[in-house]
Amino acid sequence: MYITITAQKLGGNYSQGSADFVDYLEKENQGLDPEDKEYFFNQYGDRISAEEVVREIDANTAKLEKTEPRFYSITISPSKYELNRLKNNSEDLKKYTREVMKDYVASFNRELNGRPVNIDDIKYYAKIEDQRFFKGTDTQVRENQPFAAKILQLKSDIQKVERGEQPGNIAQMKREISKLEKATPHKQDGQRIVQGMAKEGNQSHIHIIVSRKDASNKYSLSPGSKYKASKVELNGKIVKRGFDRDKFFGKAEKTFDKNFGYQRNFVETYTARKEFIKNPRSYFSNLMKLPTSEKAIAMKMLKETGMPMMPNIPTNKAQLALKVFNRLRRGVDIAVKSSSIGI
Structure with missing residues (x-):
């Protein structure tokens, strides 16, 4: 599961409206009949038009400065292994989105009117897309x-x-x-993989646009806060602030696993991917401790993601040379960005 949270910008500035971003999310609907289109949805409604999304998001920006984002984009990209667990691709992803947005609000260290933030306090719209395209940062494109x-x-x-x-x-x-x-080296259907080529297989993923302001248009809820949990005095009152991304990403994985009976491998976890970057020595030590069958699956998954691997992983910790790990860290930094891990 790869999740990113992005404050939408237009050039060097925060976008003053959501129309351009919503138009981008409508790209797969171009040329389709109304009954064949993929509509926006939220916690309680389906078949929401792009026009309604723009109208609602742009009207919910009271007292925001030009230097503040009006909305955030959350992208949720299940792996092919996770997608294989779904029985009804579209409906299951909608169900998962509605559950994961509960995890999102639960990750705020905020109180509104003396109570924790709940799902009714946010204004969001989501859309399922079924296509992905190779980017210049993808391993296949770079090696080609x-x-x-x-x-x-x-x-x-x-x-x-x-x-x-x-x-x-x-x-x-x-x-x-x-x-x-x-x-x-890298082909798809016999053709050389190039930037912009559509990826084969099930590429379904979810785009979510969520307003910076709460549904009442009174309070600011920023998932981009640099604080996980803190308190600050505001107008003579002590106010909680912060958003815990680690908590959100971890809960999002557990929600998927619980809802769809998914057995998550070590290398698929957000905690492991974060450990790879921060402490690769510990990462490989834990990888080597996996049962043989799980380790084989882990190696296959790592190879498929294009993550740089050593030809043979040493079992003796003393053999884990620092220069090798530095190379791996640099390589995975690229993999993280191109795969939208969102650490």
């Missing part, structure tokens, strides 16, 4: 890039030869392109 660069140069040279701008053997250059295409 040297081949892509040579192919592009050869195609450019062919055009120059055809225009009489330089000499060359076009047939030979085309044969070289064919060899490079065959030698490219």
Whole structure:
């Protein structure tokens, strides 16, 4: 489960409206008949139009400064293993979203009118998307890039030869392109993977737009707070503040596992991914302690994510060289960003 929380920006500034972001989320509906479209939904309603989402989010911004975000975007991306546990893809993801937003409000260290924040206090809209596209940061695209660069140069040279701008053997250059295409390490359906190509398989994920202000338009609820839990004096009153992302991400995993009977492997957990970055020595030590069957599944999952791996993981801790871990940490930083782990 990969989750990110992002304050939406337009260039270097926070967007003053939600229309551009909502339009982006409508991209899969382009050209579809009304009955075939995927609509927005929230805790209590389905088939909510994009126009209603924009209207409601943009009207819920009382007393916010231009330097403050009007809304946040939460992206929830289940893995293919998690998606395989679903029986009804769309309905199950809607059910999960409604449960995970309860986890979201429970992660605020805030009180409104003397009580904890609850699900009725937030204004959010969610949408399921079924497609994902390869990004430039994806391992497959990065490792294909040297081949892509040579192919592009050869195609450019062919055009120059055809225009009489330089000499060359076009047939030979085309044969070289064919060899490079065959030698490219990552393909999908026989085609070289490039940035912007749609990913095969079940790619369903959830986009959520949640207002910075609560449903009453009086209180600010920021999941981007740098505080997990603290208190501050405001207008003579002691006010709680903060949002615990670790708590939210952990609860989101447990909610999925409980609802769909999912047996989560060690390497799939948010805690393990965070440990990989902060303490790789401990991470690999715990990985090696897994039962043989679980360890085999873990290795398969790591390979599929493109996470850099050592050819053979040493069992002796003294063999875990610092330079190897530094390389792994740099590599996983890229994997984290491209996979939207959201630490």
